[in-house]
Amino acid sequence: MNAENAASSDKPLLKVLLCSPRGFCAGVVRAIDSVEQALKRYGAPVYVRHEIVHNRYVVESLKAKGAIFVEELDEIPETNAPVIFSAHGVPKSIPEESQRRNFFHLDATCPLVTKVHREAEIHHKRGRDILLIGHAGHPEVVGTLGQLPDGAITLVQTVEEAETVTPRDSNNLAYVTQTTLSLDDTAEIVATLKRRFPNIIAPHKEDICYATTNRQEAVKRVAPTVDALVVVGAPNSSNSRRLQEVAEREGCRYSVLVQRAADIDWSKFEGIKTLGVTAGASAPEVLVEEILDSFAARYKLDVQTVSGADESGMFFPLPRQLRDTAAA
Structure with missing residues (x-):
């Protein structure tokens, strides 16, 4: 031996x-590929608002290739370089500010997060109060809250908050959720809301990704x-x-x-x-x-x-501006 x-x-x-x-x-792959393809097409630097995804290894790897990460747009100098929004999504004020500063921005928001944004907008247009089940301060929640005027969405974080939340019109109410929550915790919160507000409108398809x-x-x-x-x-x-x-x-x-x-x-x-x-x-x-x-x-x-589940067929296309680069 x-x-x-x-x-x-x-x-x-x-x-x-x-x-x-x-x-x-698939959403993370799309976000990382967005940064890598932007670097390939436009060269360094590429600015990224917030961590493109929450992983230090990934962020450091992209930094080594020429990505510059910032928390807010005011950290970015006047530039023609691409500015990429992270997979978590951003409030509407961010692309608006980007346009004011004539930045060339690319949106790497996960399509499943964008789906939640669209749901909230539709509910708002139909005059409904909206409850968002999620965690305060998480970038995805900040982005979803920022899709609509202040006060249009009320954040519900716990079963206890679901028991006490007081919407303006309990008969004209809808809820959406952060995509990365605990299935079991969310189910308890949803059950509480449905018991208190039997007419509450649920997402057409589960928001948790x-x-x-x-x-x-x-x-x-x-x-x-x-x-x-x-x-x-x-x-x-x-x-x-x-x-x-x-x-x-x-x-x-x-x-x-x-x-x-x-x-x-x-x-x-x-x-x-x-x-x-x-x-x-x-x-x-x-x-x-x-x-x-x-x-x-x-x-x-x-x-x-x-x-368990087979995810091999899951794929989200890159932002439109990068698709020809990826194909090449």
Whole structure:
């Protein structure tokens, strides 16, 4: 037996259940491709308002290629360079300001977020009060609130708030939701609103996006069967944080959200026999592989994929201005 085989045999066995689907969704792919194609077509710099997606690895990779990230448009000098809006969506005031400054802007908002914006606009035109189920301060929520005049949309974050919210006209009411919420938490809030306001109008199709739904369902299957579960993602990523919460709710003894392998507290994994691994919709697969490599340095891995919904057919076209570049 050579030294490598001996070292391998000394490692404890760890069964790893790898959730599928995990990682990038079609909206994230579209947003990242928008920045990369803009750099290819127009050259550096390309300005991006807010993180294009909530993942530091992705942002740093795009910075290295020539993207400049800003939080507000007033950080951008007078320029002919493209200005890209992130996947989370922006208030209407942002493209309006961009036009005033004669910026060439590209909108990388996820089409499923745009769908929520359009729903809210339609409800407003029909004179309805609108409730938005979501988390205060999240860029997607800020963008949705900013589609309409102040006061047109009321934010509801919890079941408790759903119990106390007082719309102006309870018989002329609709709700929309942030796309990256917990399915279970949202269902409780919606049930409360429907009980209090039986005539409330729901979205024609669930606002929580397919990727959020599919990743949470995969975690629900894995979490009860493992000793610990790792979610690869950023702390400011709503969908990643919800995956950790789902794992805890489903009975996983220890679940943790990490950005990189260096973030792992190995003392928390002592004695485990089974491990679940997933990734938020903005986390690249290379980071999942990095996590697995770190466990492989300490354990002999038996990796099994737990497959759920098939997302292979999901695709969103790039912003119109970039499509010919991508095709070429």
